[in-house]
Amino acid sequence: MDAAESAALRAIAMEAVQLVGGPLAAAFRSDTAVEYKVDLHDVVTRYDRQAEQAIRDHILSRWSDSAVLGEEHGASGEGRVRWYVDPIDGTSNFARGIAFWCISIGAAVDDEIVAGAILDPVADNLFSADLTGAWLNGEPLRSSAIPEENKATLITGYPVARDFRLDGRDRALDNFATLAETFSTLRRPGSAALSIAHVAAGWADAACGFGVNAWDVTAAILLLRQAGGTYRSLPLGKIPADRPDQFHPGYMAWGNGGNYPTLTRIAEAISVGRTKAA
Incomplete structure (x- = not known):
């Protein structure tokens, strides 16, 4: 995949996380009913399912050659680009009102990760990356860590x-x-x-x-x-x-x-x- 295609996929991922970011932020700290999946440590809400469906529909409408794998609804599509979607990463936090959760969408071609976006709607931080770089709210992003x-x-x-x-x-x-x-x-x-x-x-x-x-x-x-x-x-x-x-x-x-x-x-x-x- 070339840089232009990677950038186009990054744009779609950014559109998709922003599409659901507003409604999820509005639902945050509301009366959220919780269900359990594997055990009592693995929760899901109706907002997870609704957001994932909206993301899936958006991706498939914007890039037909896609397969979407989501946490809540499984896989759909048979395309060359595989999208990995977590509509709410940190659902337990979301459900309890703790402000550390996000929407995450990554795209891969032949198992090479080529684009992605992560939105923290509470802090209004949009992270994104493609094959040419990484950005936070549109500004180039560079990591740094304390050595010791x-x-x-x-x-x-x-x-x-x-x-x-x-x-x-x-x-x-x-x-x-x-x-x-x-x-x-x-x-x-x-x-x-x-x-x-x-x-x-x-x-x-x-x-x-x-x-x-x-x-x-x-x-x-x-x-x-x-x-x-x-x-x-x-x-x-x-x-x-x-x-x-x-x-x-x-x-x-x-x-x-x-x-x-x-x-x-x-x-x-x-x-x-x-x-x-x-």
């Missing part, structure tokens, strides 16, 4: 109940304690796409997660890399290690200039341990 772990800020949701089951409660809590003791600041805001976007913007130094899907990270991977940051995927024993990054369930991400050996050691040990147990 003991002065850096890490965003992670680890551990959650799933991690206790997979890694063992004591091991997971020990991993968390080591990260909390090593980094200057550790935060658990609860949206992978927006967390990685914050790293791309230099508002946090690093992020990691161990339970993501392609719709969570596809746009964020390109955004971070085009902003000069680093994204490393982790297979966690679930997929072959050579699969494209967006399909891996685990990740580490840090901004330009970051060097975090403790994070790397713990994340890689988690992935190796789960691979051996698989």
